[in-house]
Amino acid sequence: MQVLLYHIFLGLFRLAMLAASPFYKKAHQWRKGRKGVMDYLRTQIKPTDKVIWMHCASLGEFEQGRPLLEALRSHYPAHRILLTFFSPSGYEVQKNYKGADWVCYLPLDGPRTAKQFLSLTHPALVIFVKYEFWFFYLKKIFYQQIPLLLVSALFREDMNFFKWYGTLSRKMLRRFQHLFLQNDSSLRLTERLG
Template sequence: MRAIYSFAWHLALPLVLGRLWWRGRKEPGYREHVAERLGFYPSPVSQARIPTLWVHAVSVGETRAAEPLIEALLHAYPEHRILLTHMTPTGRATGRALFARHAPRVVQSYLPYDIGWMVQRFISHFAPRLCVLMETEVWPNLVAQCAKQRVPVALVNARLSERSLARGQKLSALITEAAKGMSCVAAQTEADAMRLKQLGANNVHVTGSIKFDVTPPEDVLRKGAQLRRQIGARPVLLCASTREGEEMPILDAMRNAQMGNALVLIVPRHPQRFDEVAREISARGFTLQRRSQMGDTPLEAGTQVLLGDSMGEMFAYYAACDIAFIGGSLLPLGGQNLIEACAVGKPVLIGPHTFNFSVVSEDAIAAGAALRIADSEEMLRQALRLLEDGDARAAMGERAQAFAQHHRGATARTLALLQPLVA
C-alpha cells in the first residue's frame, strides 16, 4: 500500500509544484526554498556532528503551539539544537519571529514532500536524534524512513477528530502502519487518545494541550495596549482567524444590527486573503481602516471595521479587544484555538462547528469562559449584550483566564515522555 502511495506522490508531484508556484502569486513565500521541499540543500555536507532534535510544525497554529515545548527542549538539552520544519511560509515566518533570539540553536527548513528518497535525503543531511510531530502530522514515508534510520518518532499535542478517524480507517493499510511506527503519542484528551489507539497507535498517553502553556509575550502585549490606546474608549469586538466564507455573513449581520459606536476588528487567518477581505468590507459600505496603515496614529474617526492585516500580532489583537469571536467555527471547518483568548482574560464566542477542538471548546463553555452561538446574527447579539454589560463581561473574562491557568502543565508532561527517546 505504501508503494502505491509513493507512486501516486510521484505522479502528482508536477501538479503539486505547479500549485506551489500558483499560490506564490499571492504569497511569494511559496516560491522560496523550493529545493528544501524536494530534499536538496545548499551544502552537501551532512550535519550529523551537531546533535539535533527535530520538531515539525506545519503552519502558524502548530508553530505557536510548539513554542513552550521548544523552549523546554532548549533548556533541558543545552548541547542540542532544534530543527524546526514547516509546510507553509506563514508557519516559517512565525517560527522565525518566535525563535530569532535563539539563533543559531534553532534552525528552520521546509519538510520535504512525503516521498521516500526525499525524506531519506532530509534525514541524512540533518541527522536528527528525535522527530517530534505536532498535533496531526502523520506521514507514512516519513515514519518509515525514520524507522529505517533509527530515529524515534513522537506525535505530541496530538488530536484526532471522529471525522479524521473515519478517513484514516478508510486507508487503514497505510495509516495503521504509520501509527504503529511511532515511539510514543502524547494526546490532548482521553477522547483523542482513544481514537488514536483505534487508528493503531501504541504507547499513547494523555498529557493535555501544550497550547495552555503558551505565555503571551510582553512586547506583543505592549503592542496590544498601544493599539487599544489608538482605538480609544470604543468597545471592540474581535473576529479572530476568520476563514473564507465567514466574513460576508458577519458583515451582512452588522448591517442589520444596532452597532452603536462598537468597532469590529477582523483578522483573517490567511494573509493572502487580506486584500480580498478589505474589498468585501468596502463593497458593503463600511468605513475601513487597515492595521498595517495605522502606524502610531489614532484610529480614524468614523471607522467601523479595522482589518488586522499584520503577522505575529494575534496576542496583541486579543489584548486590545473586549470580546473575541474565534473563526473557523461558523462554517464546518472545525474551529480554531480559543486558548490564547482565554489566556489574556477575554470572553470567547464560538460557532457551531468546533470538531477539531471539541473537548476544549465544551470544557470552556462548561467553565463559563465561552459561549456557543448558532450563526453570525446571534454572535453579534451576544457580543453587543456583553459589550453593554460590563460586569457580565468582566466575570466571563475572569473565568476564561482561570480556565486557561487550570489546564497548564502539558509541556512538562510531554517533556517527560520525550526524555527516554533522546539519544
C-alpha cells in the first residue's frame, strides 16, 4: 500500500512541477533539465566504463559529499564519476564541476526509469548523500547487488523512519550496506531499527 501511495505521490509531484514550470524558474529548470538525460547518458557512458555514481539533492549535500568524491577520484583514477542532482540549486551551480566526468539531473524515480538509468550507467558503487531516499532506485540497486552507501546522514526522532507509518522509509534505509552518520544521536536512532 505504501509503495502505491509513493507512486501516486511521484505522479502528483510530476504534475505539480509541470503546472508550476511556466511560473517558477526552479520548476522550469527542474523539468527542462530532466529532458534528454537518458539520451545524454546513452551517448556518454560506454559499457566498459567503471562508474562511481554520487547523488545529491542539492548544493549543500554536494558540499558535504565533495571531499569523498575527490578522494575517490584520487584513489580510483581508472573509474569515471557520475554526479547527479535532484534540485536546480545543485545542478545549476555544479553542472561544469571538473571533479566529475558527467553531471546531470537524476530522472524522477519510477520502476522503469530506475531500471533504464542503472542499465545505462552500470555503476560499480553508488553513494547517496544525506537525505536522498528514492524507493525504485534503491530497490534496483539492492537487487543488482551494487554497493550502496549513505554518507553524511543525519536522523531525528520525528522522521518517518521512526514512526509507526514509516515501513517504506525503513525498507529504503535497509537497502544501504553502510551508513556514515553525522552524529551519535543519529547512530542511536538507527541502532533502534536493528
